[in-house]
Amino acid sequence: xxxxxxxxxxxxxxxxxxxxxxxxxxxxxxxxxxxxxxxxxxxxxxxxxxxxxxxxxxxxxxxxxxxxxxxxxxxxxxxxxxxxxxxxxxxxxxxxxxxxxxxxxxxxxxxxxxxxxxxxxxxxxxxxxxxxxxxxxxxxxxxxxxxxxxxxxxxxxxxxxxxxxxxxxxxxxxxxxxxxxxxxxxxxxxxxxxxxxxxxxxxxxxxxxxxxxxxxxxxxxxxxxxxxxxxxxxxxxxxxxxxxxxxxxxxxxxxxxxxxxxxxxxxxxxxxxxxxxxxxxxxxxxxxxxxxxxxxxxxxxxxxxxxxxxxxxxxxxxxxxxxxxxxxxxxxxxxxxxxxxxxxxxxxxxxxxxxxxxxxxxxxxxxxxxxxxxxxxxxxxxxxxxxxxxxxxxxxxxxxxxxxxxxxxxxxxxxxxxxxxxxxxxxxxxxxxxxxxxxxxxxxxxxxxxxxxxxxxxxxxxxxxxxxxxxxxxxxxxxxxxxxxxxxxxxxxxxxxxxxxxxxxxxxxxxxxxxxxxxxxxxxxxxxxxxxxxxxxxxxxxxxxxxxxxxxxxxxxxxxxxxxxxxxxxxx
Numbered sequence: 001x002x003x004x005x006x007x008x009x010x011x012x013x014x015x016x017x018x019x020x021x022x023x024x025x026x027x028x029x030x031x032x033x034x035x036x037x038x039x040x041x042x043x044x045x046x047x048x049x050x051x052x053x054x055x056x057x058x059x060x061x062x063x064x065x066x067x068x069x070x071x072x073x074x075x076x077x078x079x080x081x082x083x084x085x086x087x088x089x090x091x092x093x094x095x096x097x098x099x100x101x102x103x104x105x106x107x108x109x110x111x112x113x114x115x116x117x118x119x120x121x122x123x124x125x126x127x128x129x130x131x132x133x134x135x136x137x138x139x140x141x142x143x144x145x146x147x148x149x150x151x152x153x154x155x156x157x158x159x160x161x162x163x164x165x166x167x168x169x170x171x172x173x174x175x176x177x178x179x180x181x182x183x184x185x186x187x188x189x190x191x192x193x194x195x196x197x198x199x200x201x202x203x204x205x206x207x208x209x210x211x212x213x214x215x216x217x218x219x220x221x222x223x224x225x226x227x228x229x230x231x232x233x234x235x236x237x238x239x240x241x242x243x244x245x246x247x248x249x250x251x252x253x254x255x256x257x258x259x260x261x262x263x264x265x266x267x268x269x270x271x272x273x274x275x276x277x278x279x280x281x282x283x284x285x286x287x288x289x290x291x292x293x294x295x296x297x298x299x300x301x302x303x304x305x306x307x308x309x310x311x312x313x314x315x316x317x318x319x320x321x322x323x324x325x326x327x328x329x330x331x332x333x334x335x336x337x338x339x340x341x342x343x344x345x346x347x348x349x350x351x352x353x354x355x356x357x358x359x360x361x362x363x364x365x366x367x368x369x370x371x372x373x374x375x376x377x378x379x380x381x382x383x384x385x386x387x388x389x390x391x392x393x394x395x396x397x398x399x400x401x402x403x404x405x406x407x408x409x410x411x412x413x414x415x416x417x418x419x420x421x422x423x424x425x426x427x428x429x430x431x432x433x434x435x436x437x438x439x440x441x442x443x444x445x446x447x448x449x450x451x452x453x454x455x456x457x458x459x460x461x462x463x464x465x466x467x468x469x470x471x472x473x474x475x476x477x478x479x480x481x482x483x484x485x486x487x488x489x490x491x492x493x494x495x496x497x498x499x500x501x502x503x504x505x506x507x508x509x510x511x512x513x514x515x516x517x518x519x520x521x522x523x524x525x526x527x528x529x530x531x532x533x534x535x536x537x538x539x540x541x542x543x544x545x546x547x548x549x550x551x552x553x554x555x556x557x558x559x560x561x562x563x564x565x566x567x568x569x570x571x572x
Contacts, residue, residue, distance in 0.1 A: 008405030045270025055418030061476035064387030066289020070217035079241025084275040088268040110498040111506030120433040126487035132466025138415035162460030165420040180413035187410030227535040239538030246488035253425035305389035332361035387475035426459040489544020505562025512551035
């Protein structure tokens with residue numbers, strides 16, 4: 001990066017953050033601080049929901065996912081439109097009618113205090129751990145760009161977000177998200193255009209897609225019925241629907257984005273905005289990764305994209321691996337050029353033969369990369385994964401100055417808005433469902449705002465600690481979805497019981513939820529020990545939800561008719 005990049009980066013981020021803090025500094029009304037005042041229009045709600053979900057993990061890691069595995073990851077989102085329609089029809093009217101701060105207050109009214117606290121606790125655990133990933137993602141960018149130690153980078157970048165969120169609360173998040181999202185999309189579209197322009201002369205976009213298809217990168221839909229295949233049409237449709245139902249319908253970081261709309265209609269339109277645009281957005285980012293794959297078939301990539309880890313290798317073994325990699329890649333590039341020439345000449349026989357030789361050479365390239373990953377994994381104790389470094393490597397090596405600064409700003413804008421929303425939701429839940437409900441029912445709004453600021457700082461420090469100790473065998477975007485799937489199914493089961501199964505009481509639901517969560521964690525823990533249980537993580541959402549509901553019915557039948565729970569105030 002040069003001076004222009006730094007001006008673009010820091011000017012963009014500091015300008016947006018200063019604007020948000022200036023507009024919201026000194027807010028003492030609890031509802032404004034936690035929920036943003038309740039006057040948002042549908043477009044602002046839609047952008048806020050999208051920005052909260054689309055963190056730096058999405059824009060940094062998803063292109064690497066597309067590079068490695070192609071478009072298949074988009075199936076993860078096939079259930080999103082159905083989930084958002086269900087939430088708009090059933091969940092949203094209840095939340096607005098009860099005028100709650102958090103979704104878990106409804107559980108206290110429908111069931112009892114212990115069920116409310118369990119739902120809130122599951123959210124705090126999952127979102128607290130997930131917040132660590134949203135700090136970890138931009139720290140990778142900073143440490144790669146500046147050569148800073150990763151842990152120091154995590155601490156510094158995390159403290160910046162904590163300070164911003166503590167000062168402004170939910171209002172600061174909402175006011176700035178539309179500007180941050182604009183920077184993000186401008187940067188990603190510009191990167192896509194420049195990537196297409198940098199493809200080899202004579203290689204059209206159609207040729208690039210044909211080549212990607214030859215390497216099986218364009219298979220967006222897999223109709224395999226196997227539960228062991230991670231991403232299929234069925235796991236995305238069914239498991240994905242339950243994942244998104246829980247995320248958008250019961251996760252406070254999302255619920256508080258839309259329950260304070262100016263009207264029920266505005267909130268619903270904001271959700272429908274995401275129902276329409278979520279899958280196309282993810283498809284576009286994955287396609288960017290697929291084109292990166294094509295680009296690097298003609299331009300030699302690093303043997304391991306995480307250069308900081310690779311540079312620590314012994315000189316002799318590193319040179320040997322790099323020499324083997326360079327030889328195999330040069331042969332692949334030579335055959336792909338022959339393939340392109342034959343394609344231009346209309347010689348289908350030569351085209352087919354050249355691509356077969358290129359595919360053979362590519363296999364040798366991947367063998368070298370796999371051996372490097374295996375070696376690095378043995379040294380670190382966990383499988384090595386460099387997918388998260390692919391996109392940032394391309395940006396730093398091939399894009400012009402100024403654009404580098406803009407895209408780096410885009411990553412940090414994504415991190416800022418999603419991290420701020422997460423911390424604000426964690427503080428909201430802690431204050432409303434625990435502190436004010438259990439410890440200080442008579443606390444004033446001013447007191448609760450101060451408490452929320454303190455809990456925001458606490459959860460920020462917790463997330464920083466998680467990021468420091470993170471050692472991922474998955475790339476970031478998959479790790480985030482796996483973590484969510486471990487904890488989302490059970491809360492969804494609790495809420496569905498609350499909405500639709502009136503004979504079930506709080507005691508049955510509480511213990512059923514505890515058992516169901518233990519079952520999910522057990523399935524995940526033994527997946528490598530028992531091959532039959534090594535299923536796609538998307539199914540955990542459906543299994544957790546179904547188990548919670550089934551166990552609740554069984555326990556309630558054993559307990560007898562549930563006593564009627566007296567109504568409790570919406571806000572304690």
